[in-house]
Amino acid sequence: xxxxxxxxxxxxxxxxxxxxxxxxxxxxxxxxxxxxxxxxxxxxxxxxxxxxxxxxxxxxxxxxxxxxxxxxxxxxxxxxxxxxxxxxxxxxxxxxxxxxxxxxxxxxxxxxxxxxxxxxxxxxxxxxxxxxxxxxxxxxxxxxxxxxxxxxxxxxxxxxxxxxxxxxxxxxxxxxxxxxxxxxxxxxxxxxxxxxxxxxxxxxxxxxxxxxxxxxxxxxxxxxxxxxxxxxxxxxxxxxxxxxxxxxxxxxxxxxxxx
Numbered sequence: 001x002x003x004x005x006x007x008x009x010x011x012x013x014x015x016x017x018x019x020x021x022x023x024x025x026x027x028x029x030x031x032x033x034x035x036x037x038x039x040x041x042x043x044x045x046x047x048x049x050x051x052x053x054x055x056x057x058x059x060x061x062x063x064x065x066x067x068x069x070x071x072x073x074x075x076x077x078x079x080x081x082x083x084x085x086x087x088x089x090x091x092x093x094x095x096x097x098x099x100x101x102x103x104x105x106x107x108x109x110x111x112x113x114x115x116x117x118x119x120x121x122x123x124x125x126x127x128x129x130x131x132x133x134x135x136x137x138x139x140x141x142x143x144x145x146x147x148x149x150x151x152x153x154x155x156x157x158x159x160x161x162x163x164x165x166x167x168x169x170x171x172x173x174x175x176x177x178x179x180x181x182x183x184x185x186x187x188x189x190x191x192x193x194x195x196x197x198x199x200x201x202x203x204x205x206x207x208x209x210x211x212x213x214x215x216x217x218x219x220x221x222x223x224x225x226x227x228x229x230x231x232x233x234x235x236x237x238x239x240x241x242x243x244x245x246x247x248x249x250x251x252x253x254x255x256x257x258x259x
Contacts, residue, residue: 003028005050010040023108037061049076056082071097077118094224152187155241178203195250
């Protein structure tokens with residue numbers, strides 16, 4: 001097995017498949033490839049996969065259906081690739097469980113940096129045994145977010161920054177890496193407004209510095225992630241408990257509410 005684990009490339013174009021394989025091998029993965037969607041699902045099922053690059057336009061079944069099938073048995077990080085720059089594709093991919101979405105032609109350095117950023121943020125780690133002391137963040141009039149050591153709590157929601165788990169009133173909530181990172185950023189902000197560009201940088205990691213151009217597609221992807229978060233948290237748009245839209249700017253954490 002490679003230093004970073006196993007990667008699977010599902011791509012029908014020989015040149016692109018070879019390029020992706022080379023990029024991932026250089027990054028430290030053991031790479032397996034498939035030229036069709038069905039073969040890709042089989043290959044992913046045969047290995048303990050860490051990362052999958054998945055082409056949308058496959059010759060048998062499309063990448064969205066491949067993603068749906070893979071998500072039935074694997075929580076590997078999935079990066080979708082497509083030659084079409086269409087908003088609907090981005091929304092469909094992210095709502096289907098993809099962690100990232102890149103339009104061809106892509107820059108190998110950017111792909112590698114995005115994957116490395118994902119690998120540095122594992123979905124889940126070991127749970128804590130002891131309950132740390134309680135610290136309250138924010139002053140009077142603030143959101144009243146509670147920090148229990150490495151656990152952020154707000155309006156019945158608990159986010160553990162160490163185990164990267166989220167629970168709502170004691171019930172676990174399954175989030176993607178990007179959804180978790182965005183929620184953590186808003187909880188840590190304690191009511192401060194985070195622009196869409198700020199949140200793009202949270203999702204992309206250090207590859208997107210302060211001077212990096214933020215595209216409309218990047219900001220739209222953040223909106224999709226926030227929409228997915230609201231759906232999973234069963235947020236009431238008329239009375240939000242966690243995520244408030246600041247029109248034309250971005251998002252902030254909702255005020256503390258009485259339980």
